Amino acid sequence: MTTTDAPSPIGAMIAPVTPLQQNCTIVWCAKTLKAAIIDPGGEIDRLLEGVKQRGLTLEKIWITHGHADHAGGTAPLRARTGVPVEGPHPDDQFWIDRIPTAAARHGTVGAEAFTPDRWLGDGDTVTLGETAFEVLHCPGHTPGHVVFFHRQARFAQVGDVLFKGSIGRTDFPRGNHADLIQAITTKLWPLGDDVAFVPGHGPMSTFGQERRTNPFVADAVLARP
Numbered sequence: 701m702t703t704t705d706a707p708s709p710i711g712a713m714i715a716p717v718t719p720l721q722q723n724c725t726i727v728w729c730a731k732t733l734k735a736a737i738i739d740p741g742g743e744i745d746r747l748l749e750g751v752k753q754r755g756l757t758l759e760k761i762w763i764t765h766g767h768a769d770h771a772g773g774t775a776p777l778r779a780r781t782g783v784p785v786e787g788p789h790p791d792d793q794f795w796i797d798r799i800p801t802a803a804a805r806h807g808t809v810g811a812e813a814f815t816p817d818r819w820l821g822d823g824d825t826v827t828l829g830e831t832a833f834e835v836l837h838c839p840g841h842t843p844g845h846v847v848f849f850h851r852q853a854r855f856a857q858v859g860d861v862l863f864k865g866s867i868g869r870t871d872f873p874r875g876n877h878a879d880l881i882q883a884i885t886t887k888l889w890p891l892g893d894d895v896a897f898v899p900g901h902g903p904m905s906t907f908g909q910e911r912r913t914n915p916f917v918a919d920a921v922l923a924r925p
Contacts (some may be wrong), residue, residue: 706918709831710853714898715750718742722769725857725898727850728756729829736760736828738848738857739900740773742811744780747773759828759861763787763816764859766795768802770900772811786826789837791811792844794874820846831921836887840880841868851889856897864905884917 718741725911726747735756738746751758758781763771778785795812803811817866820826822837824847836847841860841872845868849856860868862884870877888895893908911919 702828708853710828710896711754711810711853712898713750713754714904715743715747717746717773718769718770721899722901725826726750726754726756727830727833727857728754729826731831732829733757733918734759734829736762736826737777738762738772739764739859741769741771741775742773744773744777747777747896748780753801758783760825760826760858761846762783764790764847764857764900765842766792766799767860768799768811770859771796771814772799772803775811775812775814777816786818787816787835787848788842788846789839789844790819791839791874792842795842795844801835807839814877822846828922836883838880838883840876840878840883842871842872843874843876843879843881847888849895851891854892854895856888856891856895858888858897860900861918862897862910862914863901864903864910865914867914868900881917884921 708730711728711730715724717724722741724740725738726735733756735758799811799813820835824835825832833848833850838845838847838861847858870880895907898904
């Protein structure tokens with residue numbers, strides 16, 4: 701696990717999990733040490749050990765979207781800890797229902813379908829201790845994908861919407877390339893070039909860096925006729 705440079709009032713630790721190495725992130729309120737695990741795709745014991753080692757108290761489970769590699773460990777984690785699950789948007793229920801079948805293809809053991817304790821929509825807020833994250837509904841990769849954004853820390857967890865040098869796939873059922881591009885350009889870019897983000901896979905980047913260099917959504921690319 702690696703700790704990011706996300707500044708106060710939050711802390712953040714990225715933990716790539718399962719053979720697919722998707723980014724699960726533990727975030728916490730720096731004042732209260734109340735924590736959330738975002739996208740627990742698997743390796744629950746390892747994630748809980750990370751929480752324990754840093755003296756954190758797990759308070760929430762947050763889900764960006766319903767794909768098994770990001771949400772496969774949600775049900776067993778909730779069963780073990782009793783903490784509520786928040787997210788994604790309800791349009792991803794059909795993906796959540798497919799988790800056992802999809803996880804079996806990836807060799808993930810113990811993955812189960814679930815119903816979140818709270819569905820999320822655009823403009824919602826999720827709280828953690830004495831701090832809060834904004835929720836943005838960003839469909840395209842999946843119809844119910846959400847992004848978690850901490851405005852003061854200039855920090856976002858974007859799941860599979862955007863990556864360093866790439867964007868999310870849209871060839872899955874109910875994926876939509878136009879929706880994805882619109883979400884990135886109208887929901888993420890206005891947050892500011894200085895926002896650092898954790899993608900669903902791979903290294904962190906900033907929105908500004910992607911606006912300059914991303915071959916799919918850089919400003920210069922999208923401006924071409």
